[in-house]
Amino acid sequence: MPFLEERGLDDVDVGELEGDTIDAYHAWKDAHTRADRFPGGESLDETARRYVAALRRILALPHESILVVCHELPIRYLLNGAVGSDDLDHPFHAIPNATPYLFDAPQLAEAVDRIELIVV
Numbered sequence: 001m002p003f004l005e006e007r008g009l010d011d012v013d014v015g016e017l018e019g020d021t022i023d024a025y026h027a028w029k030d031a032h033t034r035a036d037r038f039p040g041g042e043s044l045d046e047t048a049r050r051y052v053a054a055l056r057r058i059l060a061l062p063h064e065s066i067l068v069v070c071h072e073l074p075i076r077y078l079l080n081g082a083v084g085s086d087d088l089d090h091p092f093h094a095i096p097n098a099t100p101y102l103f104d105a106p107q108l109a110e111a112v113d114r115i116e117l118i119v120v
Contacts, residue, residue: 002063008054009070015041034088034119048077048088048119055112059105075101081114082107088118 016039017025034044042050051074058066072095079092079101103111 004061006054006058006068008050008057009068009074011071012038012044012047012073013041014038017041044088045119047073048115051077052112052116052119055108059109059112072097077115078103078108078111081111081118084114086118088115 014020014025015037017028018041028038029044034048037043037046055074055078058068076092076095077088079095080088080090082103083091085091
């Protein structure tokens with residue numbers, strides 16, 4: 001099986017908060033908008049746009065089936081996009097670890113389109 005590391009699905013770059021506590025991350029996030037960049041890092045909207053580009057690259061691959069292993073944030077965004085939400089964090093927010101989610105190509109493409117509409 002071919003192996004591809006898709007760096008576009010890496011976790012959000014929190015810059016100076018890297019290595020800090022989850023409480024520090026949440027405190028910063030609660031005081032800012034999705035468009036605000038983490039100090040020395042990227043914004044959640046920039047992260048979502050990076051995910052869109054990476055997922056479009058995955059959709060363009062010539063394989064019949066693809067297994068993607070990633071952090072919960074791209075999965076959360078995809079699940080919320082798939083149900084047509086206008087909020088990338090709801091209705092699905094708490095994504096359990098090591099849980100498979102199955103998307104066919106049309107479902108994935110539609111979810112990616114929705115994410116892109118939200119973070120234009």
